[in-house]
Amino acid sequence: MCGIVGYIGHKEAFPILIKGLKRLEYRGYDSAGVALLNKDLDLNVYKTKGKVKQLEAYCKGKDISGNIGIAHTRWATHGEPNDRNAHPHYSQSENLALIHNGIIENYLSIKKLLINEGYSFKSDTDTEVLVHLIEYVKNRYKLDLFDAVKRSLNFVVGAYAIGVIEKGNSDTLVAARKGSPLILGVGEGEFFLGSDATAIIEYTSNVIYLNDEEVAELRLGSSPKIRTLKDQEVNHEIKKIELALEDIEKGGYPHFMLKEIHEQPKSLEMCMNGRLNRELMEIKLSGITDNIERFRSAKRILITACGTSWHAGLIGKYLIEELCRIPVEVEVASELRYRYPVIEKDDILIPISQSGETADTLAAIELAKEQGAFIYGICNVVGSSIARATDSGTYTHAGPEIGVASTKAFTTQVAVLTMMALTLGKELGTISQERYKKTVQELSEITHKIEKILLLDKEIEKISTVFTYARNFMYLGRGYNYPVALEGALKLKEISYIHAEGYPAAEMKHGPIALIDDEMPIVVISPKVRIYDKVVSNVQEIKARKGKIIAIVNEGDVDVKKMADFCIEIPSTDECLTPLLTVIPLQILSYYIASIKGRDVDQPRNLAKSVTVE
Ligand code: G6P
Numbered sequence: 001m002c003g004i005v006g007y008i009g010h011k012e013a014f015p016i017l018i019k020g021l022k023r024l025e026y027r028g029y030d031s032a033g034v035a036l037l038n039k040d041l042d043l044n045v046y047k048t049k050g051k052v053k054q055l056e057a058y059c060k061g062k063d064i065s066g067n068i069g070i071a072h073t074r075w076a077t078h079g080e081p082n083d084r085n086a087h088p089h090y091s092q093s094e095n096l097a098l099i100h101n102g103i104i105e106n107y108l109s110i111k112k113l114l115i116n117e118g119y120s121f122k123s124d125t126d127t128e129v130l131v132h133l134i135e136y137v138k139n140r141y142k143l144d145l146f147d148a149v150k151r152s153l154n155f156v157v158g159a160y161a162i163g164v165i166e167k168g169n170s171d172t173l174v175a176a177r178k179g180s181p182l183i184l185g186v187g188e189g190e191f192f193l194g195s196d197a198t199a200i201i202e203y204t205s206n207v208i209y210l211n212d213e214e215v216a217e218l219r220l221g222s223s224p225k226i227r228t229l230k231d232q233e234v235n236h237e238i239k240k241i242e243l244a245l246e247d248i249e250k251g252g253y254p255h256f257m258l259k260e261i262h263e264q265p266k267s268l269e270m271c272m273n274g275r276l277n278r279e280l281m282e283i284k285l286s287g288i289t290d291n292i293e294r295f296r297s298a299k300r301i302l303i304t305a306c307g308t309s310w311h312a313g314l315i316g317k318y319l320i321e322e323l324c325r326i327p328v329e330v331e332v333a334s335e336l337r338y339r340y341p342v343i344e345k346d347d348i349l350i351p352i353s354q355s356g357e358t359a360d361t362l363a364a365i366e367l368a369k370e371q372g373a374f375i376y377g378i379c380n381v382v383g384s385s386i387a388r389a390t391d392s393g394t395y396t397h398a399g400p401e402i403g404v405a406s407t408k409a410f411t412t413q414v415a416v417l418t419m420m421a422l423t424l425g426k427e428l429g430t431i432s433q434e435r436y437k438k439t440v441q442e443l444s445e446i447t448h449k450i451e452k453i454l455l456l457d458k459e460i461e462k463i464s465t466v467f468t469y470a471r472n473f474m475y476l477g478r479g480y481n482y483p484v485a486l487e488g489a490l491k492l493k494e495i496s497y498i499h500a501e502g503y504p505a506a507e508m509k510h511g512p513i514a515l516i517d518d519e520m521p522i523v524v525i526s527p528k529v530r531i532y533d534k535v536v537s538n539v540q541e542i543k544a545r546k547g548k549i550i551a552i553v554n555e556g557d558v559d560v561k562k563m564a565d566f567c568i569e570i571p572s573t574d575e576c577l578t579p580l581l582t583v584i585p586l587q588i589l590s591y592y593i594a595s596i597k598g599r600d601v602d603q604p605r606n607l608a609k610s611v612t613v614e
Helices: 013-027 052-059 107-116 128-141 145-153 256-262 264-272 286-290 292-296 307-324 359-370 385-389 408-428 433-444 446-454 457-466 479-496 505-510 532-544 559-563 575-596
Strands: 003-008 031-037 043-049 068-074 096-104 158-166 172-178 183-186 191-194 206-209 214-219 225-228 300-305 328-332 347-353 374-379 392-395 472-477 499-504 521-525 548-554 566-570
Touching: 003 013, 003 096, 003 158, 003 172, 003 214, 013 031, 013 052, 013 068, 013 191, 031 052, 031 096, 043 052, 043 096, 068 096, 068 158, 096 128, 107 128, 128 145, 128 158, 145 158, 145 172, 145 214, 172 191, 256 264, 256 575, 264 408, 264 446, 286 292, 286 392, 286 408, 292 408, 300 307, 300 359, 307 328, 307 347, 307 408, 307 479, 307 575, 347 359, 359 374, 359 385, 374 385, 374 408, 392 408, 408 433, 408 575, 433 446, 433 575, 446 566, 446 575, 457 566, 457 575, 472 479, 472 505, 479 499, 479 521, 479 575, 499 505, 505 532, 521 532, 521 575, 532 548, 532 559, 548 559, 548 575, 566 575
Parallel strands: 300 328, 300 347, 347 374, 374 392, 472 499, 472 521, 521 548, 548 566
Antiparallel strands: 003 068, 003 191, 031 043, 031 068, 096 158, 158 172, 172 214, 183 191, 183 206, 214 225
């Protein structure tokens, strides 16, 4: 939520900041703003409701010169999305400008104190207290900007990644973080600030990851000065980020989401690279084998995540319980963190997160850590907060995912969970050698099968045109494909704004069946697996009530095909791998329904990709 970017160097800051904001727009797009110090060292702030494009238009004809600046793209929490609440915020004297990602929990008490000291507030945000507080502390204790920020943040409760610049001070940019992501880019005679690496990758691949409660002073001509809030010096090593520019561009596709759907064979290959050995038909997952004793003694595995990652976690339960016979519970992180859960020392917590920054997931990790659980993470973003907070784990290596609706992150999460369950099942002796070999063989062929499904793109687009009228959709699946039904429904509602519900197919008769009429589209996920016949009966129940059936079936299907209005035929595979195939047509279906309806597919209203607030 919210993206921040900063620059200090010898180049013009404005184009760098705007490009950075566009890359970070996936984090929020309610408003955008920029603060620049021009050659007379005046501090200019321009901000406006809407997207970065609107900010660019708003800045036309204005003084956008300067070699130092900060910029922000907002996902509103405190205060509605409007010009006034957009960042950067000025301090009372307009000598300081500040950008912030996070939430200041004690902002009301700080605000009261500052009002008593004569400060007045122009916005409804929690952020504005920070900039006034820093100015107050700076003046009262006669500190420079760096020390003022450091001292002020000791009074602050909550999460923040901030950037601050000062009128008349052309060679200093101060940044700090706690709980929200922030990296410093170290170029040749220039520094950058970014919520993530995509904002700065064009200019440098040398970065410093700030830790919680650290403040950095970026000053031209010297190396970054970093100290903790308790004033201890910190020396971070500079890390190299591996990110190619083409990974974060659309590459000819109209939307990132469509590009990312079509990238799945490649992202799954990257995910399995070095882990799945096609010659020996075996999987090596060092995270599991290095910690095998921990897994061997585990009484229970707890999986926690949010959104799409939670759906991957649900599939993980089916996989681990079937193949490893270890009890697994799956819970959304926002519930787990606040409900006094029983977590024992022998438990293993598996947090799953694409971004590695989701606030609720991070909090659930801290809670489980306090109770002594071993934390094994599944993350996409290397070096992210969740990746760093875990004891061990496996990266999904899906590459950057930019479309707000998650696609390739989901399939790589499921692939990691599959590889984990197979590795663990083999080590624990809970699956036969024959089953292991057969499933690994099937997994090794999965990307070819996905390529085949992707060829159905145009056929699925045609089906989509029929259903743009719908105001409600139902998605049904059983077993491994029940979480896929949830994921299909989530994809559709996120980007098309059509209400959709995912349900276990047999549970339909306990309520949702009442919704079925001849206008209601129902997506049934019915590959020919163990409980296929049961799903066939559920389809009959829908047919009897004249629902419009879109079925995902295996090539050569007969029974469901007879009843369905539309069929999407996909290759067959081992039952436990079916989610990797069945989800693909659902992603494509929701993409086309949304794009035909003219929705903003990559940046749907009210959503953000990285949810760093609870
Ligand atoms: C947001 C995103 C979803 C994502 C969820 C969890 O809601 O829009 O796509 O699944 O957050 O994010 P994470 O990065 O932890 O997987």
